[in-house]
Amino acid sequence: MNPVTAHDARRRRRLAAEIKDSLRELSNQLSLLNHQVGTHLELKDVDLDCLELITRHGPMSPSAVARRAGLHPATMTGILDRLQKGGWITRERDPDATDRRAVEVRALRERSTEVFKLYSGMNTKMDNLLADYSAADLELISDFLQRTTTAGQTATTKLAEA
Template sequence: MDFVLSQEPDAQRRRRRTGADIKRALRELNNQVALLNHQVGSRVDLRPVDLDCLDVITLHGPLSPSELARRAGLHPATMTGILDRLEKNRWVVRERDDGDRRAVRVRTLPDRARELFVLYGGMNESMDDIFEDYTEEQLATLADFLQRASTAGFDATTALAEL
């Protein structure tokens, strides 16, 4: 019995160390994606915040400007300037909502999205190669972890924005 109890602190220590390794790897991934986004943005003349908002619209749109501001953690007045730039450069279009003529929805324009798809092609191909090293079950676990981590990030961003 003493042997089992003495191993528990080691198991907990290993678990904490592995958790710290994962957090460190996520930070490094965040840095690398930020650098990739900087390169992509510079090629298509998009500011980092514009590229971030464009991605939110692509993932979750069409969205109202206020919903986009909430999801991006930005003030609505800031969002107006971002949307003006994105619309001027034909990345997005603002459309009236059929149900409420006063309401506006923002959606991406597919032609410009293809430009980004090409620029992110190298990363997408590398990710596909990495996926080959994992079983379907492992990929499902990774997808679940990343979705939950993304939700935690969204919740933390929302909490900070409300302060």
């Protein structure tokens, strides 16, 4: 096994710092893109975030959406009210719940095309960018992003509990 040289250690630290900087820049750019999409849809940023959670992980209870979003249940009620009023979601009684007051929140598929259309430019750019990578490269990138997402979720949970 080759010992790590001081040069290698410096190079790894520099590359790690570049990756972290790039992730922060990516986060900023995606926030700006999401803000523009929300503006076109007349949704607040947090409403769009919650709609995305419901679309990807739903149907689910309002409390589950609040947990995933890291928001207080009272705040979530206002967000869900706005999304329902705008025709983005529906609240339905949970047929499997023992509490008859329990509801599930479900995204309305007929509105999804409006969202997808606004992200189509980014999706096309991503398709073109990813076409330059081998399957092995894509597996590595996918693993990195999944592990980064998990690290972010863990950090978010810790902050929310503090």
